[in-house]
Amino acid sequence: MASNHQFSVCAEYRDGSKGGGNDFAAGFLLGGALFGTLGYIFAPQIRRSLLNEDEYGFRKAKRPIYYDGGLEKTRQTLNAKIRQLNSAIDNVSSRLRGGNNSPSVPVETDPEVEATM
Known part of the structure; x- marks a missing residue:
């Protein structure tokens, strides 16, 4: 037995007022x-x-953000550059004093340092 009934629901609100424009405006202003x-x-x-x-x-x-090893590596690099500069200064000062013999300590050369001499 197959029944062929259609079911529908219809709801309507009636309070006696015409349209919902006033309710919308009041809600809009209050909100x-x-x-x-x-x-x-x-x-x-x-x-x-x-x-x-x-x-x-x-x-x-x-707070400063120090990544692992970055600060230590920078410190080591700066110390190496300072050692190179000190040895270059010693080399130049020995040449200026008239001692044309080479220093007993080998001098590490850096292209940046050599360009300034």
Whole structure:
């Protein structure tokens, strides 16, 4: 037995007023006032947390980020350059004193240092 019934639901709201334009306008104004007030109150706090600012609008200082070994490698490179410069200075000063003999300590040469001599 196959039944061929169609089922439909229809709902209608009637309160005696014509159209919902007034209800929409009232809801729009009330919602705008409510959420505008909330936005005005909470916007500075949200902005401070997003931009990492203090209460006066200045950015908070970030902690320096040192990656592993980077600082130590830079220090070693600078120390090597300082040793090269010191040996070049010793070499030039011995030449200026009249001692044309080569220094007993071998001098590490760097193209940048040699270009300045």
